[in-house]
Amino acid sequence: MEFGPHLLLATLEGLVQASVLTLTALGLSLVFGVMRVVNVAHGEFYMLGAVLAWFVTSMIGGSAAIGFMAALIIAPLLVGLLAALADWLVLRRIDYDPERTIVATIGLLYIIQQVTLMTYGPDAHPVAPPFNTRLALPWFEFTDGGLSMYWPWGLSTTSYKLFVIAAAIVTLLALWMLMAKSKLGLILRATQLDGETAQAFGIPVEKVYALVFGMGAALAALGAVLVVPIQQAHYLMGDDPLLLSFIVVIIGGLGSLRGTVVAAILIGMSDGIISVFFTPTLAKILATLLVAMVLVYRPNGLFGAKPA
Amino acid sequence: MRKSIALHLGLIALLIVLQFVLPAYHHGNMARIMVMATYAMGYNIMFGYTGLLSLGHAMFFAAGLYGMGLSVQFLGMGVGPAFGMGLFASLTLSLVVGLLALRTLGVAFMIVTLMFSQTIFLVILYFNPYTRGDEGFVIQQSVRHIFGLDLSDPTIRYFAALVLFSTVLIGTLKLVQSNIGRVFIAIRENEPRAKMLGYDTWRHKLLSVVLSGTVSGAAGASYGILFGYVGASFAQVPYSIFPLLWVLLGGAGTVIGPFIGTLFMFYLIDLSSTVTDAYMLVVGVVLVLLTMFARNGLIGIVRERWAKWLP
Numbered sequence: 081m082e083f084g085p086h087l088l089l090a091t092l093e094g095l096v097q098a099s100v101l102t103l104t105a106l107g108l109s110l111v112f113g114v115m116r117v118v119n120v121a122h123g124e125f126y127m128l129g130a131v132l133a134w135f136v137t138s139m140i141g142g143s144a145a146i147g148f149m150a151a152l153i154i155a156p157l158l159v160g161l162l163a164a165l166a167d168w169l170v171l172r173r174i175d176y177d178p179e180r181t182i183v184a185t186i187g188l189l190y191i192i193q194q195v196t197l198m199t200y201g202p203d204a205h206p207v208a209p210p211f212n213t214r215l216a217l218p219w220f221e222f223t224d225g226g227l228s229m230y231w232p233w234g235l236s237t238t239s240y241k242l243f244v245i246a247a248a249i250v251t252l253l254a255l256w257m258l259m260a261k262s263k264l265g266l267i268l269r270a271t272q273l274d275g276e277t278a279q280a281f282g283i284p285v286e287k288v289y290a291l292v293f294g295m296g297a298a299l300a301a302l303g304a305v306l307v308v309p310i311q312q313a314h315y316l317m318g319d320d321p322l323l324l325s326f327i328v329v330i331i332g333g334l335g336s337l338r339g340t341v342v343a344a345i346l347i348g349m350s351d352g353i354i355s356v357f358f359t360p361t362l363a364k365i366l367a368t369l370l371v372a373m374v375l376v377y378r379p380n381g382l383f384g385a386k387p388a
Numbered sequence: 389m390r391k392s393i394a395l396h397l398g399l400i401a402l403l404i405v406l407q408f409v410l411p412a413y414h415h416g417n418m419a420r421i422m423v424m425a426t427y428a429m430g431y432n433i434m435f436g437y438t439g440l441l442s443l444g445h446a447m448f449f450a451a452g453l454y455g456m457g458l459s460v461q462f463l464g465m466g467v468g469p470a471f472g473m474g475l476f477a478s479l480t481l482s483l484v485v486g487l488l489a490l491r492t493l494g495v496a497f498m499i500v501t502l503m504f505s506q507t508i509f510l511v512i513l514y515f516n517p518y519t520r521g522d523e524g525f526v527i528q529q530s531v532r533h534i535f536g537l538d539l540s541d542p543t544i545r546y547f548a549a550l551v552l553f554s555t556v557l558i559g560t561l562k563l564v565q566s567n568i569g570r571v572f573i574a575i576r577e578n579e580p581r582a583k584m585l586g587y588d589t590w591r592h593k594l595l596s597v598v599l600s601g602t603v604s605g606a607a608g609a610s611y612g613i614l615f616g617y618v619g620a621s622f623a624q625v626p627y628s629i630f631p632l633l634w635v636l637l638g639g640a641g642t643v644i645g646p647f648i649g650t651l652f653m654f655y656l657i658d659l660s661s662t663v664t665d666a667y668m669l670v671v672g673v674v675l676v677l678l679t680m681f682a683r684n685g686l687i688g689i690v691r692e693r694w695a696k697w698l699p
Contacts, residue, residue: 118495174679178495179441183636184679186629190672198666323506326499365510372503376488379496 085219085232087353094352096241096310099248100303101351102344104321105328106255107299109340112329114272114292117171117181121188122300123322124196125163129155129301130313131196134205145210148309155305156298163297164290171293172286189318196315209240209309244306251302252341259337268292300325324351327371392643392699396561399644400554407546419546421647421654422553423611424634428646429556430603431631436640437564438596439576443498444505445604445631447485450623451478452605454512454519457618460531462518467527467613468534474612478605479598481508486597490590502628509623524619527612545614552610553647556603561643563599564699572596576641604631626668633671636678639687643699648686 108122132155137147166188174180216236218229259265270278271288279285300321304313311317328347332339347367354363403422410418427449434440455477459470489500512519519525532539539545563569571592574582583589612618621627630653631646638649653674661667678685684692691698 118499170676170680179498180679180683182441182443182495182498183632184676186632187672187675187677187679190668191676192672194666194669194672198664198669326503330499361510361514365507365514368503368507368510372488372500372507375496375500375503376491379492 084221085217085235088217088219089235089237090353091349092237092241094349096244097352098345098348099245100307101321101324101328101348102341103248103251103303103306104300105325105332105340105344106252106337107296107303108325109329109332109337110299111293111296113337114268115176115289117176117178118185119293119296120182120185120322121166121192122296122325123318123320124189124192125159125297125318126300126304126321127196127313127315127318128159128162128192129304130207130308130311130317131200131315132158132301133305133308134200134207134313137207138205144208148207148210151207152302152305156301159301160294160298164294167290167293172289176289193315193318200313200315202315204312204314206312207308209238211239211243212309213239215239215242240309244310247306248303251299255299323368324348327367330371330375391697392561395698396557396643399647400550400557403550403553407543407550412542415542415546417654417658419542419549419614421650422549423607423614424630424654425647425650426553426556426610427604427607428631428634428638428650429560429643430600430605430607432600432635432640432642432646433560433563433572433603434596434600435632436635436642436645437569437576438572438593439579440593440596441498441632442501442600442628443632444485444501444503444628445601446623446625446627447505447508448478448482448601448604449608449611449627450508450512450620451481451601452608452610453612453618453622455605456609457525457527457612458518460527461525466534467532467539471606471609471613474605474609475602478608479602482598482601482605483594485601486594490593490597502625505623505628506625509620512620512623519618519620522620524617524621527616527618529616532613532616539614540616548614549610552606556606557643557647561699564643568592568595573641626671629671629675633675633678635685637674637685639685639689639691642685642687642691645685645687652686 104122104126107125108119111117111119111122133148133151136151136154137144140147140150170184170188171181174184214236215238216231219232219235220227220229259268267278267283267288270281270283271285271292275285278288303321304317324347328343329340331347332341332343351363351367403418406418407415427445430448431442431445434442452474454474456467456470456474459465459473460467463470463473465473485501485504489497489504492500513521529538529540534548537544537548539548564573571582571587571589574585574587575589575592575596579589608622611622634649634653635646636649637653638647639645653671656670656674657667660670682689687698
């Protein structure tokens with residue numbers, strides 16, 4: 081393939097990755113923004129979403145589309161409930177102390193990961209996409225006879241990948257509506273600004289925290305359900321999304337939702353494009369080091385304006 | 389003061405006696421536990437005494453391990469000078485990481501150390517032709533000699549581990565009772581106040597990181613020499629979490645706590661791995677329970693209730 085079509089293909093792959101990453105990172109950012117705690121177990125909630133999607137689709141059987149739609153609703157819901165429960169049982173009792181929360185969520189990480197290993201097993205399992213039509217893409221080129229269109233071999237995407245991008249956009253809009261327009265959004269923003277004052281005004285802050293923790297995990301699970309027909313479900317699949325989400329949330333500015341979205345698209349795209357052209361290990365080294373340096377010299381992230 | 393010296397010398401004496409009575413399996417375990425407890429004591433200097441929570445100590449352990457291993461492998465050094473190279477590597481790394489990471493505080497510090505450590509792990513993978521990546525390499529038995537002693541022999545290995553452990557144990561005890569150690573504790577308790585009293589807190593924090601990183605590196609280098617294996621798995625995230633767990637379990641900010649924590653956790657995992665492969669589950673459960681119910685760890689509880697004099 082020539083450079084132009086190759087780049088288009090890499091961009092499309094990057095967009096799919098960016099969509100999933102946006103949802104996952106938004107979950108982490110929401111939790112940090114409202115509760116001021118870092119959830120290290122976030123990647124495991126992502127993994128649980130994928131594994132539950134496999135359970136749901138293999139239980140329901142029948143047509144792939146019905147099973148997948150069921151998984152799209154059931155998996156995030158269950159993961160959200162589980163996370164809210166973990167918040168209620170553990171995090172609430174340690175008063176959301178930032179450092180102790182990190183240690184406790186590291187504990188949760190291993191509990192979730194190892195219980196999955198014991199029940200689901202060490203193998204990766206695929207989930208069938210609900211629809212998967214191959215769409216060939218045209219490429220345009222200037223030749224002597226003017227603009228001409230042709231269909232390069234290998235330049236194609238699938239209807240499912242386009243669906244992932246669309247689903248992420250719809251979820252983003254829904255979340256934005258919720259935060260900006262609804263009463264619940266008002267409560268969340270009030271808690272984010274000042275938890276104590278919010279409580280003085282009669283907001284049940286502890287319940288809000290449990291809800292936010294659940295919502296954050298559900299967003300990660302949703303991203304995972306979307307990605308699982310492309311990647312397989314595996315009990316260790318939470319590690320990479322966790323690191324990438326960290327990177328996104330830091331670059332975007334801790335707690336800033338808008339920054340998170342911008343950074344997720346930027347990083348998801350460049351990760352997709354870089355991994356097409358360069359060796360993944362070197363790309364990861366540079367990315368990790370770069371982010372550490374950003375955090376050292378710009379602790380509020382590239383887009384974060386107010387001090388954390 | 390008297391009591392504390394008696395306690396720590398007593399522990400060392402007990403470990404000497406154990407060498408002669410322990411059955412072979414536990415004898416080997418104990419040598420390993422002493423090396424790992426040294427790693428935990430290194431971690432404790434930073435976390436327990438200075439209040440700096442690092443999530444990336446595996447990089448210092450790995451710096452010692454690879455600094456030693458690569459010197460043996462490619463520079464043809466004996467294990468003695470190679471151990472020095474391991475120390476040098478971890479000292480340099482901890483100085484660089486300290487200079488950069490100490491610009492941040494709290495949660496950001498934790499994430500920065502995590503990311504630096506991840507970078508070191510990836511660098512080890514990237515230089516696969518030299519480091520052999522995940523697979524790692526073996527330090528040949530023929531090299532593992534010092535002063536004519538065969539370090540792969542169980543008895544000599546046990547005593548070598550004991551020498552390392554005792555040095556760091558007594559060193560830590562001396563450190564925390566010295567003026568520098570007291571400034572570390574002051575920083576942990578209230579950094580702005582320590583600064584107001586005229587202490588250069590930044591320099592003390594840097595010193596704490598370097599001491600902690602170098603002791604961790606010494607543990608890494610010794611592990612490679614005594615057990616003959618150098619591998620990238622020691623640079624991975626779990627090896628950053630283990631010392632945190634050991635120190636939390638034994639009691640952060642106690643000299644003897646890291647050893648107690650390592651001992652407990654080692655046998656807890658050992659017992660559970662006879663039941664299930666998913667032994668990290670135990671690690672997770674203990675971490676959660678510790679943060680919820682026993683913030684100060686085992687020795688911390690002992691100190692609170694019965695023995696206020698414990699250093």
